[in-house]
Amino acid sequence: MRLYLASTSPARLATLRSAGIEPVTYSPDVDEDAVVAAAGELSAHDMVALLARTKAEAVRDIHGNDIDGLILGGDSAFVIDGVIHGKPHEPAVAKERWLRQTGRSGVLYSGHWLIDNRGGRDAGGVGIVTHAAVHFADVTETEIEAYIATGEPLKVAGAFTIDSLGGAFIDRIVGDPHTVVGLSLPALRNLVRSFNIEWTDLWNR
Amino acid sequence: MRLYLASTSPARLATLRSAGIEPVTYSPDVDEDAVVAAAGELSAHDMVALLARTKAEAVRDIHGNDIDGLILGGDSAFVIDGVIHGKPHEPAVAKERWLRQTGRSGVLYSGHWLIDNRGGRDAGGVGIVTHAAVHFADVTETEIEAYIATGEPLKVAGAFTIDSLGGAFIDRIVGDPHTVVGLSLPALRNLVRSFNIEWTDLWNR
Numbered sequence: 001m002r003l004y005l006a007s008t009s010p011a012r013l014a015t016l017r018s019a020g021i022e023p024v025t026y027s028p029d030v031d032e033d034a035v036v037a038a039a040g041e042l043s044a045h046d047m048v049a050l051l052a053r054t055k056a057e058a059v060r061d062i063h064g065n066d067i068d069g070l071i072l073g074g075d076s077a078f079v080i081d082g083v084i085h086g087k088p089h090e091p092a093v094a095k096e097r098w099l100r101q102t103g104r105s106g107v108l109y110s111g112h113w114l115i116d117n118r119g120g121r122d123a124g125g126v127g128i129v130t131h132a133a134v135h136f137a138d139v140t141e142t143e144i145e146a147y148i149a150t151g152e153p154l155k156v157a158g159a160f161t162i163d164s165l166g167g168a169f170i171d172r173i174v175g176d177p178h179t180v181v182g183l184s185l186p187a188l189r190n191l192v193r194s195f196n197i198e199w200t201d202l203w204n205r
Numbered sequence: 206m207r208l209y210l211a212s213t214s215p216a217r218l219a220t221l222r223s224a225g226i227e228p229v230t231y232s233p234d235v236d237e238d239a240v241v242a243a244a245g246e247l248s249a250h251d252m253v254a255l256l257a258r259t260k261a262e263a264v265r266d267i268h269g270n271d272i273d274g275l276i277l278g279g280d281s282a283f284v285i286d287g288v289i290h291g292k293p294h295e296p297a298v299a300k301e302r303w304l305r306q307t308g309r310s311g312v313l314y315s316g317h318w319l320i321d322n323r324g325g326r327d328a329g330g331v332g333i334v335t336h337a338a339v340h341f342a343d344v345t346e347t348e349i350e351a352y353i354a355t356g357e358p359l360k361v362a363g364a365f366t367i368d369s370l371g372g373a374f375i376d377r378i379v380g381d382p383h384t385v386v387g388l389s390l391p392a393l394r395n396l397v398r399s400f401n402i403e404w405t406d407l408w409n410r
Contacts, residue, residue, distance in 0.1 A: 168224055172379070200347070
């Protein structure tokens with residue numbers, strides 16, 4: 001059984017590989033801002049659910065005839081103080097966010113949509129959104145500046161990573177750690193099993 | 206500032222590397238069973254604290270004169286139903302444990318001991334024990350057998366890993382995910398800072 005990943009996120013790919021799955025990856029041709037704008041006001045939960053599904057379906061629409069397996073779309077967002085925080089991109093934005101979030105906590109939402117596309121035919125899709133609470137350590141301004149200087153926090157939702165340099169700056173989480181990275185493995189396992197497919201049949205590494 | 210790791214655990218080494226630290230590793234010459242037997246009855250908390258310290262001090266005793274930096278010892282244990290579970294080693298033991306722990310939860314304890322050995326001289330040590338609750342998914346016997354057949358769960362305390370194949374079989378944790386792997390990065394950061402050393406000064410990758 002083959003998994004097709006409708007995402008270019010290196011963190012999602014690394015998570016699947018660590019779990020024994022080498023997927024075929026596709027870059028979904030989705031204008032995320034336009035999709036969200038067209039949907040009107042959305043919660044973080046509904047936004048990641050919509051984008052995960054849109055990405056999976058975009059890959060199905062273009063490559064579906066050639067795909068004999070499962071198509072997975074994913075999307076993540078970080079919420080603190082009721083505000084959705086995406087990628088900061090700019091060092092100044094990352095610093096301003098870290099000065100506010102040090103010593104505090106937020107919630108990471110990850111959306112998943114899985115299409116059963118065995119035989120090159122869409123036989124239905126299922127989705128789930130997971131979330132995990134993230135508690136930041138008391139990080140000093142010196143540490144924040146050194147962390148931002150590495151460039152790592154600029155390209156990720158919430159301006160933090162838990163699986164690399166940022167791991168030392170997160171005291172604890174409540175939830176599935178892989179949700180924080182962007183793809184919940186136990187949630188994906190449940191979606192796979194809902195199609196009567198054994199999880200371990202995806203292992204190909 | 207250089208970190209010297211008094212542990213041969215591949216998971217501890219990988220955790221440090223992911224966090225930007227390439228340590229010098231030493232294999233501590235410690236008879237763990239003898240140390241624990243000599244100490245009398247110990248809780249999991251006290252056992253991992255004792256073994257982490259013993260490992261760090263064993264490396265200091267032999268290599269201390271040549272070490273200009275910090276020496277870190279670590280040890281972990283998994284507790285379920287009030288019983289400490291080490292590495293299962295045998296497939297039959299691993300299967301019996303998984304049949305019991307599927308759908309349930311336990312606690313992973315990780316002990317840390319850090320010696321300030323700058324200039325080749327022991328200027329004191331500090332330690333901390335962290336713990337994280339681990340909630341297992343409802344894993345089927347087919348999955349348990351496939352997982353054990355990979356050999357992965359045989360060499361780890363509690364017969365599970367969260368950072369590789371086992372990640373899909375753990376629904377959630379409460380605590381620092383790195384504690385589950387065997388080395389809490391935020392706890393190590395606190396120990397380093399207690400010696401008035403900047404955490405980011407350890408980054409050397």
